[in-house]
Amino acid sequence: MSDTIAPSQTPATERAAAKSARARPKRDLNWGRIGAWAVMGLLLIITLFPFYWMLRTALSTNAELVKGSQTITPPGATLLNLKQALGLASAQEIAAAGTETSADINFFVALRNSVIVCTLITIGQVIFCSMAAYAFARLKFPGRDKIFFLYLTAMMIPPVFTLIPNFVLVKNLGLLNTFPGIVAPYFLMTPFAVFFLRQFFLGISREVEEAAILDGAGRWRIFRQLIIPMSAAPLTTLAVLTYITAWNEYMWPLVVGDSDGVRVLTVALNAFRQGTPTIAPPWAPLMSATLLAALPIILLFLVLGRRMVDAIGFSGIK
Amino acid sequence: MSRETKAAALFLLPSFIGFVVFYAYPTLRGIYLSFTDFNLLRNSGEWVGTRNYQAMFADALFWNALWVTFKYVVINIGIQTVLALGIAVLMHRLTSSVVIRGILVLPWLIPNVVLALLWMWMLDPSLGIVNHYLNTVGISSQAFLGSESQVIPTLAGINIWRHMGYTALLLFAGLMTIPKNYYEAAALDGASEWHMFRTVTLPLLRPVLALVLVISVVGSFQIFDSVQVATAGFGGTPGGPGNASRVMYLYIFQQAFEFYDLGYAAALSVALIVLLVFVAAIQLRLLRAGESDLA
Numbered sequence: 042m043s044d045t046i047a048p049s050q051t052p053a054t055e056r057a058a059a060k061s062a063r064a065r066p067k068r069d070l071n072w073g074r075i076g077a078w079a080v081m082g083l084l085l086i087i088t089l090f091p092f093y094w095m096l097r098t099a100l101s102t103n104a105e106l107v108k109g110s111q112t113i114t115p116p117g118a119t120l121l122n123l124k125q126a127l128g129l130a131s132a133q134e135i136a137a138a139g140t141e142t143s144a145d146i147n148f149f150v151a152l153r154n155s156v157i158v159c160t161l162i163t164i165g166q167v168i169f170c171s172m173a174a175y176a177f178a179r180l181k182f183p184g185r186d187k188i189f190f191l192y193l194t195a196m197m198i199p200p201v202f203t204l205i206p207n208f209v210l211v212k213n214l215g216l217l218n219t220f221p222g223i224v225a226p227y228f229l230m231t232p233f234a235v236f237f238l239r240q241f242f243l244g245i246s247r248e249v250e251e252a253a254i255l256d257g258a259g260r261w262r263i264f265r266q267l268i269i270p271m272s273a274a275p276l277t278t279l280a281v282l283t284y285i286t287a288w289n290e291y292m293w294p295l296v297v298g299d300s301d302g303v304r305v306l307t308v309a310l311n312a313f314r315q316g317t318p319t320i321a322p323p324w325a326p327l328m329s330a331t332l333l334a335a336l337p338i339i340l341l342f343l344v345l346g347r348r349m350v351d352a353i354g355f356s357g358i359k
Numbered sequence: 360m361s362r363e364t365k366a367a368a369l370f371l372l373p374s375f376i377g378f379v380v381f382y383a384y385p386t387l388r389g390i391y392l393s394f395t396d397f398n399l400l401r402n403s404g405e406w407v408g409t410r411n412y413q414a415m416f417a418d419a420l421f422w423n424a425l426w427v428t429f430k431y432v433v434i435n436i437g438i439q440t441v442l443a444l445g446i447a448v449l450m451h452r453l454t455s456s457v458v459i460r461g462i463l464v465l466p467w468l469i470p471n472v473v474l475a476l477l478w479m480w481m482l483d484p485s486l487g488i489v490n491h492y493l494n495t496v497g498i499s500s501q502a503f504l505g506s507e508s509q510v511i512p513t514l515a516g517i518n519i520w521r522h523m524g525y526t527a528l529l530l531f532a533g534l535m536t537i538p539k540n541y542y543e544a545a546a547l548d549g550a551s552e553w554h555m556f557r558t559v560t561l562p563l564l565r566p567v568l569a570l571v572l573v574i575s576v577v578g579s580f581q582i583f584d585s586v587q588v589a590t591a592g593f594g595g596t597p598g599g600p601g602n603a604s605r606v607m608y609l610y611i612f613q614q615a616f617e618f619y620d621l622g623y624a625a626a627l628s629v630a631l632i633v634l635l636v637f638v639a640a641i642q643l644r645l646l647r648a649g650e651s652d653l654a
Contacts, residue, residue: 073552074453081449085462088524092465094488095477111491173374182367188375195382199581199635201608202628205615206385206392212402229377260366289470291584292608296616307472307584314476317593324480331473338468346461353464353528 095335098328099123103140106324126329140323142316147301148333151309158223158294158305159287165228166283167276173230174238175264179250189239196232204292211297218300227287234279241275242268278352281345285338306334392625399619411626421627423602424610425634427511431606432579434515440572442519443526448556450527451534460531463524471521471584478517479504479589504589507603514604517585526575533567534560569646573639580635583608607631 098106102117110116121138124130127148135141176182177189207226216222245268253263269276291307299308313330317323342349393411397404415421446463466474481487482503490500503513537560545555561568583606590604591597598605598613605613611631615624 077449077453081453081459084446084449085459087520088462088466091474091477091481091520094481098480106486109486111488169373169377172370176367176370180363180367180370182361182364185367188371191383192374192378195378195386197577197636197639198382198386199577199628199632201581201583201611202389202632203382203385204612205621205625205628206388207381208615209388209392209397209402209621210380210385226377226381229381230374232378232382235374260363260370264370285468289468289472291470291472291587292612295587307470310472310476311588314588314591314593319593322593324483324486327476328480331476335469335473338470339465342461342465342468347457350457350460350464350528353525353532 092335095328095332098325099332101325103138103323103325107139122323122325122329123333125326126333138323140326142313142318142323142326147304147309148330150301151304151306152333152337154220154298154303154309155288155305155307157220159284161220161224162227162287163280163283165224166231166234167280169229170231170234170279171238171269171272171276172264173235174242175268177235178239178242179247180260192230192232192235196236200292204296207293208296216297218298218303220303223294223298223303223305226293227290231283234283237279238272238275241272245271274348277345278348281341281349282352285341288338310334389625390629392622393629394626395622396620397622397625399615399621404622407622411623412630414623415626415630420602420605420610421630424605424607424627427602427604428580428582428606431511431515431582432576434512435518435579435582436572436576438515439519439523439526439575440568442523443530443571444568446523446527447530447534448560450531460524460528464528465524466521467525469521472588474517474521475585475588478585479592482513505592505600507600510590510600510604514582514585514589517589518579518582522575526571529571530564530567533564533571536567537563565646569643572646573642576642577635577639580631580638581608582606583612587612 097113097115099122100115100118100120101110101122102115102119103122105116121130121134122140125135125138125140173192177185203226211217211222211225214222216225249267249271250263253267258266289307290305291311294305295308295311298304299312304312310330313327317327392404394406394408395404396407396410450460482489484490484500484502484505487503489503494500501509503509541559541563542555545559550558586604586606586609587597590599598609607627608631611624611627614620614627
């Protein structure tokens with residue numbers, strides 16, 4: 042298996058490849074090429090339109106939506122739904138708009154919870170998995186390959202399989218509906234993170250390290266002062282991927298953290314859906330809440346998009 | 360113990376604790392639980408031998424869950440792979456623009472829960488934009504998530520929409536490893552695009568394609584979030600209409616956390632893991648994933 046997973050392409054080789062693709066002799070514009078671009082354009086529209094529709098609905102007056110308005114711009118454009126999702130609208134305003142729900146989304150609390158959970162998971166995973174990855178990539182010790190193989194096997198276990206025993210464990214430890222309980226299974230390691238970083242550490246030249254050893258530097262100092270600074274790019278990529286994965290996580294926090302104080306955004310959104318009336322549902326506030334839940338990821342992606350797109354080569358498979 | 364071994368032990372310690380406590384131990388405990396009648400309310404259980412497994416084989420809902428999941432996987436993977444391959448080849452031919460790749464991969468980054476709610480709205484039988492557009496071209500409104508025959512294809516469609524760009528990117532990375540001169544040689548011979556795709560791209564991409572297929576099939580068997588959210592409507596229970604979308608993950612989840620029958624749920628998840636190993640092994644064998652035609 043490991044021989045089929047190549048280390049991810051670095052941005053440099055990617056860019057070089059892109060350059061050589063551009064350098065290829067340009068073929069004459071032909072109908073095939075125009076057709077191909079048309080298909081590509083259609084794909085981009087299909088991908089982006091639902092996000093536009095989410096935005097458009099979030100800004101619409103709910104009463105217009107319930108009447109069946111399908112205008113491309115938001116009918117009766119308003120910020121009230123966003124205010125409601127953020128918990129800033131008054132009860133009278135909500136009643137006037139007819140968008141009451143039995144469960145308030147408590148957006149800021151859920152946002153805070155998501156940020157706490159994702160930050161803890163990301164910090165823990167990046168630190169502990171980079172330590173493990175360094176040991177697997179660089180240190181010699183008995184049983185190294187066997188332990189690494191075990192870690193890899195854990196990557197194949199479907200999450201639902203460990204969900205039940207982990208739930209019992211967290212419950213017996215009295216950690217249900219606490220942040221430590223939600224964070225615990227992801228805090229110390231995920232097999233993917235160890236595997237991902239090991240691939241990069243294997244690629245770092247040994248010579249620098251050997252010079253440091255001759256100077257009498259210990260392994261910990263080498264790791265902290267040489268390896269970590271040299272691996273800023275892959276560490277950032279892993280941190281972002283970890284953060285997004287944690288942000289999107291649903292099944293585990295639903296099981297161990299479905300109470301007001303600790304609900305993360307995905308679980309809070311589901312609670313909001315459950316508290317929504319079936320007749321004339323308040324689609325506009327609901328879409329506002331989903332938009333707000335997706336927004337941090339979209340912003341993160343706008344800032345770090347290139348790095349992440351480049352990272353989704355073969356190391357991106359999970 | 361050598362100095363290096365001691366250092367390694369310290370470096371490995373935190374992750375090893377995580378591995379033992381949250382991967383190895385629960386895996387063994389899950390297998391053990393499947394032979395007990397562990398109940399969540401009692402928080403205890405007795406050894407019952409293979410009773411859960413016997414019950415499972417006699418359980419019509421278990422077979423239903425398998426069948427529903429199987430239908431979902433076939434539709435999802437079949438269409439998604441063809442589309443992703445097409446998109447990857449398109450990108451390879453037209454552009455390696457980061458913006459285009461970024462847009463195509465965007466849905467994959469957004470939480471499933473968010474997308475499930477969004478598609479619930481867009482596919483709403485009376486107010487949804489999709490039915491509105493269907494009506495304008497003369498097709499009557501469809502129930503989609505509310506229809507027994509349409510719910511699984513609809514969920515597969517949502518997932519295809521979410522994953523096609525991401526899968527295309529993986530395949531695109533594979534296409535970049537095919538040496539250019541193969542195409543140049545084929546072009547000199549006057550080969551058509553389709554001919555080049557069949558004789559150059561497909562055979563050389565095979566190891567990558569095999570890996571992507573195995574991973575997406577295994578992932579596809581694990582659909583949960585979107586079913587749990589999108590098939591429940593407002594305030595309803597997920598898995599419907601009837602049992603039409605009660606996939607394996609959802610059935611395991613409901614046995615464990617709605618009926619509190621952890622022992623039975625554990626037996627179901629053992630069955631799922633056996634099935635997944637079996638499916639992955641068959642695929643790797645059929646696709647000869649380990650060999651490369653490039654070597």
